[in-house]
Amino acid sequence: MSNEKKRILEMLSQNKINVDEAERLLAAIEEPSDGTNANPEKKMLKYLRVLVEPIGPDSKGDRVNVRIPMNLIRAGLKWISLIPKEARGKVESALNDKGIDMDFKKLRPEDFEEILFNLNDLQVEVDGGEKVRVFCE
Template identity: 45%
Template sequence: MNEQRKDILDMLAEGRITVVEAERLIVALERNQPPTAPGPDARPKGTAKYLRVVVDAVEDGEPARVNVRVPLQLLRAGVRLAALIPPQALGKVNAELNKSGMPFDLTQLKPEQLEALVDHLDEMTVEVDQPDATVRVFCE
């Protein structure tokens, strides 16, 4: 809540202005406010084209930077590869995952679910801040 709006509500609470006057003041206040600048959140959903991974780090005293841009279409095409994996190969992978303590059944993972996952990447932002490294994963 901004300061001016708070002042109007305070005046209303103290009985210095009526409800109608408070409403008029708030409407006038909203009319006079400049439009907010469009930020990353202002982007309509589903319009992201790329997945970006940006890593800034310091290694051996030298600055290191990794900047990867992957089209989301490429991810969508990639998840279709999962449908091509032969069932016997999935069985072997499941067995190895179980051995490693990850009881995960890859046969239950459907391409449609993976595509839905890629579709919702649009709304995802991951930021990791470490003293010597920063990682950002987002869509644009």
């Protein structure tokens, strides 16, 4: 453990700072010194994979294997900026009616990439006996 981390934890134990402040300080010292917080692994992500496989070796369920280039997703997300303001407002209000609070202005491709990266290896078992895996590679 680094000296800075020890010091923050000591300050927390001595009640000089509260938990939120300690968390912020720890996050600040964990950021790289060059100002970029890009994870090197993230840059290597090339594809989003969606796999659907039947559970069990001799089951005859549906099989899906889709590989989507991350650059294609990034390019696709840029189309959001082309939605006219009027249409954007209508879509947002329609989503609000359904209880989904969405602001297209705040939606950035980097956020979407963050979600995909944090998915890591999402695995869902469907009732029909299929295993769904979503991950980046």
